[in-house]
Amino acid sequence: MTTTAQPVRTAVLEASGIEKSYRHGLRHRQNVLRGADITLLPGEVVGLVGENGSGKSTLMKILVGALRPDAGTVSIAGRLGYCPQEPVYYERLTCDEHFELFGRAYRMSQEAERRSRRELYAALGFERYASTRADQLSGGTLAKLNLGLALLADPEVLLLDEPYAGFDWDTYLRFWDLVARRREQGRSVLIISHFVADEERFDRIVHLRDGRT
Numbered sequence: 001m002t003t004t005a006q007p008v009r010t011a012v013l014e015a016s017g018i019e020k021s022y023r024h025g026l027r028h029r030q031n032v033l034r035g036a037d038i039t040l041l042p043g044e045v046v047g048l049v050g051e052n053g054s055g056k057s058t059l060m061k062i063l064v065g066a067l068r069p070d071a072g073t074v075s076i077a078g079r080l081g082y083c084p085q086e087p088v089y090y091e092r093l094t095c096d097e098h099f100e101l102f103g104r105a106y107r108m109s110q111e112a113e114r115r116s117r118r119e120l121y122a123a124l125g126f127e128r129y130a131s132t133r134a135d136q137l138s139g140g141t142l143a144k145l146n147l148g149l150a151l152l153a154d155p156e157v158l159l160l161d162e163p164y165a166g167f168d169w170d171t172y173l174r175f176w177d178l179v180a181r182r183r184e185q186g187r188s189v190l191i192i193s194h195f196v197a198d199e200e201r202f203d204r205i206v207h208l209r210d211g212r213t
């Protein structure tokens with residue numbers, strides 16, 4: 001009998017035993033996360049679901065390092081891209097200027113940044129806003145800009161907090177094409193989602209309930 005060894009896929013993101021509570025006033029403490037674990041393998045597209053207020057955004061903020069957990073560990077291998085629920089932008093900068101700024105922050109060459117920017121404009125369909133200032137963009141276009149900035153440096157791990165809430169149907173489909181391409185390239189994506197209809201688009205779904213996964 002011959003056996004074929006399966007390649008071991010090492011996790012690109014691993015979080016275990018994550019606990020987090022918020023203080024409300026002097027006496028009340030709300031335990032939001034009570035030992036949540038999450039793992040992402042290369043090329044996996046995982047959905048993070050749970051009812052409103054279950055702690056999905058809190059967990060994602062801890063994964064990206066924007067919030068410190070009370071307990072638990074997080075390790076990430078490679079570059080990280082993050083799209084928060086509320087777009088973060090500089091009002092006076094155009095879309096092009098945002099890409100230039102982030103390209104420099106990611107230490108990309110000018111050529112690599114421009115190539116990636118062109119691909120993202122085409123993939124998400126917002127090139128016509130290249131020279132428009134962020135404070136003049138619609139909510140959906142701002143969401144595209146935020147997603148584009150998270151993707152600019154081709155991160156191994158992409159974390160998205162309800163990324164398509166403001167997208168029209170065509171953009172929603174473009175978004176899932178883009179996610180499918182990332183999966184093919186062995187990139188990993190974690191998406192907070194509320195749409196039951198999206199369940200079949202994920203390789204795996206992680207439920208957050210009572211502070212645990």
Ligand SMILES: Nc1ncnc2c1ncn2[C@@H]1O[C@H](COP(=O)(O)OP(=O)(O)OP(=O)(O)O)[C@@H](O)[C@H]1O
Pocket residue numbers: 022023032050051052053054055056057058059
């Ligand atoms: N900065 C904060 N200070 C105090 N409480 C907070 C803070 N951020 C979140 N919370 C509380 O923690 C709980 C979890 O919030 P979180 O935003 O993580 O949930 P969620 O699952 O992402 O919710 P939704 O589906 O509505 O976006 C909620 O009860 C919320 O009110």
